[in-house]
Amino acid sequence: MKKAELHCHLEGATPPALAARLADKYGIDLSRYLADGRYLWTDFSSFIDCYAAVAATFRSEEDFADLAETYLTELAEADTIYSELFISPEQGLAAGLSRDAYMRAVSEGIERAKAKTGIECRMVMIGERHMGPEQVEGAARYAVEGRFPLLTGFNMAGDERMGRVADYARAFDIAREGGLKLTIHAGEVCGPFSVRDALDLVKPDRIGHGVRAIEEPALVERLAEEGVVLEVCPGSNVALSVFADFDSHPLRRLYDAGVGVTLNSDDPPFFHTSLAREYAIAAEMGFSEAEIAGMTRTAIEAAFVDEATRARLLARLSD
């Protein structure tokens, strides 16, 4: 079955074996965050710490290019025709690279994977919420310089409990005015107010997660009416205890309420998942093949691509 993914953090796709190799190569002590081939974290805050530590093991352009190429090749082998990768040049700066070197490297990895497998990929720039409005605005300003054709969207991730969306609205105005499409992490760790703030102040094309909107039926109706597509990550939500288990996950209730939903892995090795597993989870939840194929179509319809590329991707769905 053809697949598409809108919500995956590039550094969040780092296999533990690769992180261990890089840590060895560069003499970094990762023992607090990685043991016996598994990432070590216990809750959302320690997950964010672990994620940052793993992202900091990358040191060269080739490291980043190789990560993008490897992950996209894995997706293509799982019959994925389209992927958006959340990227952050801050990771490049932390590695001692310039922002441009990081962006060139990820673009190179994307081009290599496309040449090899045909998978189409775009980049979405991340502002890290817990780094504060300055950093997020800086990321938006850099993103709208428009020098990287594969960069088509802007997003905010990180600790959703930090500040309010209003503190970051300016960054999204800069991105929107600069022609980028918008998504934002909301309604994951925080409740309905977080999704409402996002809708009111950012007016995003999509929302990352958004699943805790289920706590407020009027908000679910609003998402359906406004056609804001949710990048749902069931494996991530259960791993981070946003929901206790897949039976209590609201994917079916959101779908039946007419909300546009898509399937995503978020940070696959951190949550012991993959895009293929997220599709299998939807089937185990009782979604039919036709319904799941519809979610892939929704993803392509909500993709941050030009219309010609969208038409090509939609045609590939019926290959």
Ligand SMILES: Nc1ncnc2[nH]cnc12
């Ligand atoms: N699920 C998530 N929520 C917020 N920030 C993240 N960064 C990587 N994964 C994330």
Ligand SMILES: [Zn+2]
């Ligand atoms: Zn995420």
